[in-house]
Amino acid sequence: EVQLVESGGGLVQPGGSLRLSCVASGFTFSIYSMTWVRQAPGKGLEWVSRINGGDGRTSYADAVKGRFTISRDNAKNTLYLQMNSLKPEDTAVYYCQRFGGPKGQGTQVTVSS
Numbered sequence: 034e035v036q037l038v039e040s041g042g043g044l045v046q047p048g049g050s051l052r053l054s055c056v057a058s059g060f061t062f063s064i065y066s067m068t069w070v071r072q073a074p075g076k077g078l079e080w081v082s083r084i085n086g087g088d089g090r091t092s093y094a095d096a097v098k099g100r101f102t103i104s105r106d107n108a109k110n111t112l113y114l115q116m117n118s119l120k121p122e123d124t125a126v127y128y129c130q131r132f133g134g135p136k137g138q139g140t141q142v143t144v145s146s
Contacts (some may be wrong), residue, residue: 035059037129042140049119053140055112055128055129066132069114071125072139079125082114083132097123119144 041053053069069081082093082103091103102115112129121144130136 035131035135036137037050037131039127039129039137039140041104042127042142044143044145045119046146047120047144049103049144050115050117051119053114053116053129053142055114055137057110057112057129057131058133062105062110065134067103067105067112068130068132069103069112070130070136071123071127071142073122073125076125078128081127084112091126116142121145 037055039053039055041051043052050096063086065086066083068083071081072078076118080094081097082101084091084103085103093101097108100118104113124144126139126141128136128139
């Protein structure tokens with residue numbers, strides 16, 4: 034059974050940083066591309082970032098490019114999202130997702146003064 038468990042969310046002031054983690058189990062993590070998606074209050078799911086399983090190539094939504102960094106540790110079956118220079122519009126529930134597959138339960142990120 035595929036399981037994805039996110040953590041690391043919280044309340045942070047504008048300009049602050051957070052690091053999200055996602056521990057994966059139930060599949061061969063290293064060969065899959067993984068993504069982060071988010072859902073702001075009252076809005077649909079928004080793709081944030083992706084990292085390939087093979088070559089580790091990364092891509093980002095324009096809204097987060099230059100501020101967020103996606104990474105993975107295949108030895109620990111863990112996906113990360115380093116978020117810097119956070120803005121109020123980054124407030125959302127963040128989910129990790131196996132590319133084209135299931136996502137976790139999410140972790141809340143709130144950016145507010």
